[in-house]
Amino acid sequence: MESGIYHTTYQQDMAFRHTPIQYGRLILVLVLALAFPLVFRGNDYYLLLANQCLVAAIGAIGLNLLVGYTGQISLGQGAFLAVGAYTAGTVTSNFGVPWFAAIPIAALFTAVIGAMFGIPSLRLKGLYLAIATLAAQQIVEWFVTHFNFNKLTLSGESGALTLPTPRLFGLKLSTNFDFYWVILICLILTVVAVSNLLRTRYGRAFRAIRDHDIAAEVMGIDPFRTKLLAFGVSSFFVGLAGALMANYNARIVTWESFTVDVSITYLAMIIIGGLGSVSGSIYGAIFMTMLPALLNSLGDTLQGSGASISVSQWLPYLKEGVFGLVIVLFLIFEPQGIAKLWRNVKDYFRLWPFSY
Amino acid sequence: MQLFIQLTLSGLTNGAVYALVALGLVLIFKSTDVINFAQGEFLLVGAYVAFMTIGQWGLPWPIGVVITLLIGVAIAVAVERFILRRMIGEPIISVIMVTIGLSSIMHAVILGIWGPDPQSFPSFLPSSPLNIFGATVGADRLWALIVAIVLLGAFTVFFQRSGVGIALRAVADDQQAAMSMGIPIRRIFAVAWSIAAITAGIAGIIAANILGVSGDVANLGLRVFPVVILGGLDSLPGAIVGGIIIGLLEQYAGAYTPPVLGLSSVIPFVALIVILMVRPYGLFGQRRIERV
Numbered sequence: 001m002e003s004g005i006y007h008t009t010y011q012q013d014m015a016f017r018h019t020p021i022q023y024g025r026l027i028l029v030l031v032l033a034l035a036f037p038l039v040f041r042g043n044d045y046y047l048l049l050a051n052q053c054l055v056a057a058i059g060a061i062g063l064n065l066l067v068g069y070t071g072q073i074s075l076g077q078g079a080f081l082a083v084g085a086y087t088a089g090t091v092t093s094n095f096g097v098p099w100f101a102a103i104p105i106a107a108l109f110t111a112v113i114g115a116m117f118g119i120p121s122l123r124l125k126g127l128y129l130a131i132a133t134l135a136a137q138q139i140v141e142w143f144v145t146h147f148n149f150n151k152l153t154l155s156g157e158s159g160a161l162t163l164p165t166p167r168l169f170g171l172k173l174s175t176n177f178d179f180y181w182v183i184l185i186c187l188i189l190t191v192v193a194v195s196n197l198l199r200t201r202y203g204r205a206f207r208a209i210r211d212h213d214i215a216a217e218v219m220g221i222d223p224f225r226t227k228l229l230a231f232g233v234s235s236f237f238v239g240l241a242g243a244l245m246a247n248y249n250a251r252i253v254t255w256e257s258f259t260v261d262v263s264i265t266y267l268a269m270i271i272i273g274g275l276g277s278v279s280g281s282i283y284g285a286i287f288m289t290m291l292p293a294l295l296n297s298l299g300d301t302l303q304g305s306g307a308s309i310s311v312s313q314w315l316p317y318l319k320e321g322v323f324g325l326v327i328v329l330f331l332i333f334e335p336q337g338i339a340k341l342w343r344n345v346k347d348y349f350r351l352w353p354f355s356y
Numbered sequence: 357m358q359l360f361i362q363l364t365l366s367g368l369t370n371g372a373v374y375a376l377v378a379l380g381l382v383l384i385f386k387s388t389d390v391i392n393f394a395q396g397e398f399l400l401v402g403a404y405v406a407f408m409t410i411g412q413w414g415l416p417w418p419i420g421v422v423i424t425l426l427i428g429v430a431i432a433v434a435v436e437r438f439i440l441r442r443m444i445g446e447p448i449i450s451v452i453m454v455t456i457g458l459s460s461i462m463h464a465v466i467l468g469i470w471g472p473d474p475q476s477f478p479s480f481l482p483s484s485p486l487n488i489f490g491a492t493v494g495a496d497r498l499w500a501l502i503v504a505i506v507l508l509g510a511f512t513v514f515f516q517r518s519g520v521g522i523a524l525r526a527v528a529d530d531q532q533a534a535m536s537m538g539i540p541i542r543r544i545f546a547v548a549w550s551i552a553a554i555t556a557g558i559a560g561i562i563a564a565n566i567l568g569v570s571g572d573v574a575n576l577g578l579r580v581f582p583v584v585i586l587g588g589l590d591s592l593p594g595a596i597v598g599g600i601i602i603g604l605l606e607q608y609a610g611a612y613t614p615p616v617l618g619l620s621s622v623i624p625f626v627a628l629i630v631i632l633m634v635r636p637y638g639l640f641g642q643r644r645i646e647r648v
Contacts, residue, residue: 324460
């Protein structure tokens with residue numbers, strides 16, 4: 001922590017940032033986020049990756065609210081993303097709701113479904129809750145692969161759901177560049193909302209439940225209501241991410257993006273980024289989205305250099321293995337994730353050159 | 357009636373495979389409180405190493421099976437020593453995620469070595485179809501049932517009579533008390549993982565016999581969760597009974613509902629939620645679930 005900060009008002013004390021350097025970093029990040037699409041406007045692949053990172057960041061923040069802050073393990077992230085995406089898709093393509101209304105509708109609907117899946121958390125803890133959410137994931141996965149969303153019947157085959165191009169004030173939001181701004185605004189709203197939520201009595205109740213639920217109940221926190229609220233709010237943001245996924249770029253919703261592997265990837269994001277840290281969720285989302293992309297381009301480079309082994313055949317296994325290895329190494333050597341590593345770097349330079 | 361007998365037989369034999377997989381999961385959970393999400397990949401090790409030694413190298417099958425089990429044990433002991441021992445005292449999410457990470461590494465390494473194409477397993481178990489009450493069933497599937505029951509008997513005797521088995525139960529019951537009684541808790545963990553690896557190796561060989569050698573064998577690792585929850589996470593007989601019930605449930609649900617719905621894959625998970633809500637410790641598990 002910085003020393004030499006003297007707060008004389010409550011407002012100063014409540015501020016998120018206290019020092020000029022902290023403000024500087026915030027402004028730097030915002031400027032970079034705004035400048036990125038302008039600089040790389042011609043490079044659609046980079047913009048695609050950026051969009052994926054930002055959407056993943058929204059989903060990861062939602063999941064971190066539940067797992068990192070409230071301590072309720074969920075293996076059902078993919079299912080909640082699916083609920084968000086399919087709701088947004090169904091209301092736009094079947095009922096003609098405009099996309100900007102469909103996204104909040106989808107987020108709210110996911111919140112309701114999420115709270116429903118949260119009901120078992122009243123009776124189950126830890127491992128058992130993890131397995132219950134795994135079952136929920138399988139059930140939702142089954143549903144989206146057997147329900148025809150175009151005809152709204154349980155017919156056995158799903159068929160992809162195609163969405164119309166989002167329009168805003170007569171403008172088509174068809175490219176990655178256009179949609180970047182939509183996603184960025186959603187991410188900023190998510191970060192502001194979640195950071196502030198965590199400072200309210202509800203946010204403190206979440207952490208009390210995580211740290212010791214019995215003690216929390218003795219202190220007058222209703223664990224059932226708090227857990228349901230956590231599931232609901234968390235699912236709201238996950239649903240938002242899902243709805244954004246449905247709307248941008250290809251605008252086709254298929255079940256492959258919502259399997260149990262996706263749930264695991266999101267859990268990996270928040271563990272690698274840092275459990276119980278909003279900024280950590282963003283770091284983790286960027287890391288886990290960029291890792292396969294980097295390995296892909298590494299594979300392309302190797303292929304181009306004329307390596308004797310066939311790289312494309314190995315690449316899926318390399319990605320899967322590196323994915324697992326990164327999870328295991330982070331859990332063993334830095335369980336608090338990238339957020340902690342970054343804090344270490346800051347602490348080092350704060351004391352530099354006179355560290356202890 | 358013919359159909360019913362056929363379904364019951366397939367359900368029983370599929371259930372036996374589930375039971376074998378579940379046994380390994382239960383063994384590790386019972387003694388170390390770790391739920392091993394990499395169990396499916398231990399099956400994969402069993403399937404592929406047996407395929408390599410018996411199918412590719414042409415060794416006689418008893419030697420091949422022994423080598424397979426030894427390699428499985430070596431991996432399990434290494435995993436316990438270098439990964440899970442560092443996770444003692446960490447939150448449960450870390451333990452879950454570390455086994456998930458491990459499963460991805462093992463899956464990648466195995467399929468990286470042998471490639472994605474399914475291989476045919478050198479069947480050394482007789483697989484000729486047998487006719488029972490008018491229904492046919494492969495003999496290899498009956499072997500799964502027999503092996504599951506034999507293993508259950510062996511483990512029951514082991515846990516009730518042998519010193520190591522009693523030590524395993526003591527550690528499962530209360531680690532600190534067990535340590536203060538002079539039980540070498542680390543060695544006990546290694547033993548638990550080794551036994552689980554042997555079970556997984558045998559299950560992997562049998563599953564590969566039935567399903568063929570491919571990455572699909574690892575899916576059993578996830579499909580077995582309804583089994584262990586139904587039977588009780590810490591109960592060996594529960595693993596067998598749960599396996600058979602889920603196996604039967606799958607068959608009946610698949611046959612008596614419209615086949616386009618593919619209900620047989622999802623019904624076990626619906627059952628899992630129902631069990632968790634009604635009786636979270638399962639049919640035979642110890643009641644020590646905390647509720648708040």
